[in-house]
Amino acid sequence: MKSVPPDVLHHLKHHRQEHVLFGWDVLSECERAQLIGDIAGIDLGELDTLYRRRNEPHAVLPPRDRIAPLAVEAWSEISSATISIGEAAIRAGEVAVLLVAGGQGSRLGSDKPKGIYPVGPVSGASLFQIHAEKVLALRRNYAARVPFLVMTSHATHADTEAYFEANDYFGLPQIDVHFFQQGTMPALDLQTGKLLLEKPGQLFLSPNGHGGSLTALADSGILAKLKDTGVRHVFYFQVDNPLTRIADPAFVGRHIEVESEASSKVVFKEQPEEKVGMLSQIDGRCGIIEYSDLPAEMANERTATGELMFRAGSPAIHLFSVPFLEKVTSGSTRLAYHLAQKKVPCLSERAPKSENALKFEMFVFDALPLADRWLAVSVERTDEFAPLKNATGPDSAQTVRQLLIARGSKWLETAGVAVPRTAHGEPIYPVEIRPTFALDEAECQRKIPPGTTITAPTLFE
Numbered sequence: 001m002k003s004v005p006p007d008v009l010h011h012l013k014h015h016r017q018e019h020v021l022f023g024w025d026v027l028s029e030c031e032r033a034q035l036i037g038d039i040a041g042i043d044l045g046e047l048d049t050l051y052r053r054r055n056e057p058h059a060v061l062p063p064r065d066r067i068a069p070l071a072v073e074a075w076s077e078i079s080s081a082t083i084s085i086g087e088a089a090i091r092a093g094e095v096a097v098l099l100v101a102g103g104q105g106s107r108l109g110s111d112k113p114k115g116i117y118p119v120g121p122v123s124g125a126s127l128f129q130i131h132a133e134k135v136l137a138l139r140r141n142y143a144a145r146v147p148f149l150v151m152t153s154h155a156t157h158a159d160t161e162a163y164f165e166a167n168d169y170f171g172l173p174q175i176d177v178h179f180f181q182q183g184t185m186p187a188l189d190l191q192t193g194k195l196l197l198e199k200p201g202q203l204f205l206s207p208n209g210h211g212g213s214l215t216a217l218a219d220s221g222i223l224a225k226l227k228d229t230g231v232r233h234v235f236y237f238q239v240d241n242p243l244t245r246i247a248d249p250a251f252v253g254r255h256i257e258v259e260s261e262a263s264s265k266v267v268f269k270e271q272p273e274e275k276v277g278m279l280s281q282i283d284g285r286c287g288i289i290e291y292s293d294l295p296a297e298m299a300n301e302r303t304a305t306g307e308l309m310f311r312a313g314s315p316a317i318h319l320f321s322v323p324f325l326e327k328v329t330s331g332s333t334r335l336a337y338h339l340a341q342k343k344v345p346c347l348s349e350r351a352p353k354s355e356n357a358l359k360f361e362m363f364v365f366d367a368l369p370l371a372d373r374w375l376a377v378s379v380e381r382t383d384e385f386a387p388l389k390n391a392t393g394p395d396s397a398q399t400v401r402q403l404l405i406a407r408g409s410k411w412l413e414t415a416g417v418a419v420p421r422t423a424h425g426e427p428i429y430p431v432e433i434r435p436t437f438a439l440d441e442a443e444c445q446r447k448i449p450p451g452t453t454i455t456a457p458t459l460f461e
């Protein structure tokens, strides 16, 4: 391929993007083919439209009278009969788990996949290990096959696969661990709308958001294969939350019982200004309002009993039925892109001082309003939510470890173990309960040997 194929040149000129051919003459054959392939994979017309919309507000919320608090059920009120329904579904191999791990973890500042980050307070176990061991324990407890779907991106794929391989898939049968890559989106120059280049011949591409998991699941053929093997529900969770209870039977059971298409866990907001997306009812459907879009007066509204009116925070834990996933990934249905202004080091500006680029991402919660039947279940924040986002401060490895120790200590105390605490009530010694020891408080209670004492950092495994 010596010269640029005429149809490609025409297409690029039509969209005023021919600058991406910069350096063509000195590119290798392989680089040229890669560039042509990347261009073919981009919908330049769609990018033009997205760029034109760059100054529109993120989301135009409908008037207040079309928004209502979402009805939320309490996890603690789920009956044992319902839990049995969930257990039967897991036992029958009807539940797969989907871990999204394609993000670049830019706030954390590590150049490796976030899943490799060590968070185990005693063991130093990584996020991937903790999640994989939960799947392993779930399989063991129910003598069931639980397909483990790990979504990566071009940024995290090779390192993630190599990490699982080097650790023997943490004891999981390799045949039930499926890696697949999400799609990418290019970034545009904020001022001109031109595609950004990393270097000559290479577009700046980034993962297309956690919403890309649904399309990628379908496009990779995995969704069809799951369906063929009898999977009926897919549990969705994010790599950065080691407290996630993966496919717990109460959540699965209630989801099945009410024939929900898309179920979500909820943690109640305590402060109006908390930065967490909020589930609500919009035009009679389940939806999320991002914290940045929630008007202050709505965030501060209270009920007659003094609770926040809109308090159903989302820890990004969902359960989708397979027919629903087919519906939202088929034909013309596609999640919309959200626009974000970011600093992107690129060929034309190696060290931008301010936002120079527009990036585009799909968000998984945009699927929620497409569900005709849904479910929201509230859980205790300290039981299920410890996100790792930042290198220091809130939502950092330090807070995540503290939350893991706090939950472990609580389980031990329920099991009758005396946990030494400081005058402020903090556990003196780090404790860690491996998922393969116990997946929940009740299992911990059954397994703790009588006479257990905590006199040093302790790992239960």
Ligand code: UTP
Residues within 6 Å of the ligand: 100, 101, 102, 103, 104, 105, 106, 107, 108, 114, 151, 153, 182, 207, 208, 209, 210, 212, 237, 238, 239, 240, 361, 389
């Ligand atoms: P975040 O939006 O917090 O992004 O992702 P991040 O990559 O972890 O961190 P920052 O924003 O770059 O600092 C929440 C979850 O969604 C996944 C992440 O891997 C994480 O599990 N995710 C995010 C993807 O899988 N793909 C994406 O394109 C974006």
